[in-house]
Amino acid sequence: MNNIIYLDAAATSLKPESVIKTEMDFLRHSYANAGRGICARASAVDNMVAAARMRTAKFINAVPNQIVFTSGTTDGINRIVKIINESVCGYSLKNKTIMVSDLDHHSARLPFEILSKSLDCKIVLCPLDAEYNLDCSDLPYADVFVIAAMSNVMGRAQDVARLVAAARKKNPDVITVVDAAQYVVHDKIDVKKWDCDFMCFSAHKIGADTGLGIMYIKNPDRWILPDKFGGGMVSKITGSTVTDNYNLQLEPAPAKFEAGTLPITQIIGLPMAIDYLESNRPNLELIKYLHDRLSKNERIKIITSRDATMFTFYVQDMHVLDFGALIGARGVCLRVGNMCASWMHKLLGINGTARISVGWWNSFDEVRCAADIIEEIIK
Ligand SMILES: Cc1ncc(COP(=O)(O)O)c(C=O)c1O
Structure with missing residues (x-):
């Protein structure tokens, strides 16, 4: 080096050699867009993206339609703020209490704090114990709880499952958002065990490429409107303009949350990175x-x-x-x-x-x- x-x-x-080789092979020999065509190449790319989604789901003990490809942890958390603050699904962040912590990375806390000003949200802090771990023994009430699964300064795994359960005791409807950007490198993520509502990490930190992130959504159908609109996520539009009362029918999740062309090359390299990480922590x-x-x-x-x-x-x-x-x-x-x-x-x-x-x-x-x-x- x-x-x-x-x-x-x-x-x-x-990056492991297997990631580099897979991406190079794809770029040289098999390149086409995903979710856009029915020719042999396009179908092959669709299959590769589906396989990557399945591998990612298995990696965190989720199912494929709970896996949304984003551009990174930062993108994922900024998007979650918008997805949950969508009145169409009967939920708004207005006047809500959001719990963050001093372990948070700017990417996890700022999107909520900035929005809290215009929506009159109350920001409360999750207590820390003497060793700077999130302390779930007496959590304040929260409507949204942002959990740093591992701080990028302190480097210790937090007990996400206990934190989620403790927050639910105070408010059964609390929405839990886990930043797993550092945790994912060191330990197995089990979103079923954590029972969180959302979880994000970045592909580049686990040996895959930049420009790709993973956003896990526990109940993707609960969130009716996505935060982004565009190609690949509409199943049908009737009528001609938005004022013409047209009927917009969206694809089911995860496509609903993936407007526009995905970072296909990076997605195709992702399973190689996961395989490598699992045996080379x-x-x-x-x-x-x-x-x-x-x-x-x-x-x-x-x-x-x-x-x-x-x-x-x-x-x-x-x-x-x-x-x-x-x-x-x-x-x-x-x-x-x-x-x-x-x-x-x-x-x-x-x-x-x-x-x-x-x-x-x-x-x-x-x-x-x-x-x-x-x-x-x-x-
Ligand atoms: C704990 C934590 N959260 C979030 C992020 C943001 O990740 P990205 O810049 O890949 O979006 C990082 C990156 O360093 C991080 O360490």
Whole structure:
């Protein structure tokens, strides 16, 4: 890898050869649009997209019509806000109580917070315990609960099933929205066990391509109008204009939620990424090694626990961006800044952190070399 040590898996994963080859083969030999034609090539693409949807459903213990392809976690959560705030299905977010948390990524919390202003929603915080885990022992009432299944700063799996159940005790109709962007890399997702209403993750973080996300919807028929309109999701329109009282009949889910051409190439690579991830989860012994070694250095302030999926820290008396520039210049790629998780940093009382995260491509030697460089920089 040109002497680069890539330790930023949590930002995006490198791609297994099987994903690259599948996409290249498709682009070279089988390319056509999906859901648009009946010729042999178009039908073959439809079959490939259906197979990818089925594989994805199996991956999270769902059924195919609960799987909607989006462009990523951010896109998915922004879309969920619009889908549920649709009065046609008898639900509106107006005056509702939305529970978010300080573990949230900007992508999960901001779409709800921004909307809350115009709809007079009340924002409440999910309590955190002493180790910064979501604490379900005394949840406030909520109509919508945004759950960070794993924070991209703290790297610990949250007990989503218990959180969903606890929120339902306070309000049986609560709508639960799970951000699984980090969780999906490390652990098996079982949406039946979680019993959440929505769940999102991004394909690029699990070794598939960019521009593709997965949005799970527990009851896709409950949400009558989608948030987007266009090709591929209409079964029939009678009449000529919208004012002409025409009758718009939509395709059933998931097509109803997939207006426009899908990121077909990325979708076709997705099953390869899932197969690869399931047998090559990141080796968290590398994170434990960093923790054990760097905790001996007094200038390194570690945020994460030894059993976390990432190693988050800062260096005393050194600006995190200076640290990032110095280590970057030595070929070590890690993430520095607020990680799009401002609230967690505010809670910790710091402006930014550095984060090391590993993937299937990282070796023990690479991590040891990165630790040598860190120690040398801050000597
Ligand atoms: C916890 C979490 N949620 C959401 C996102 C947003 O993902 P994307 O940028 O792929 O939409 C990220 C990305 O880093 C994340 O770590």
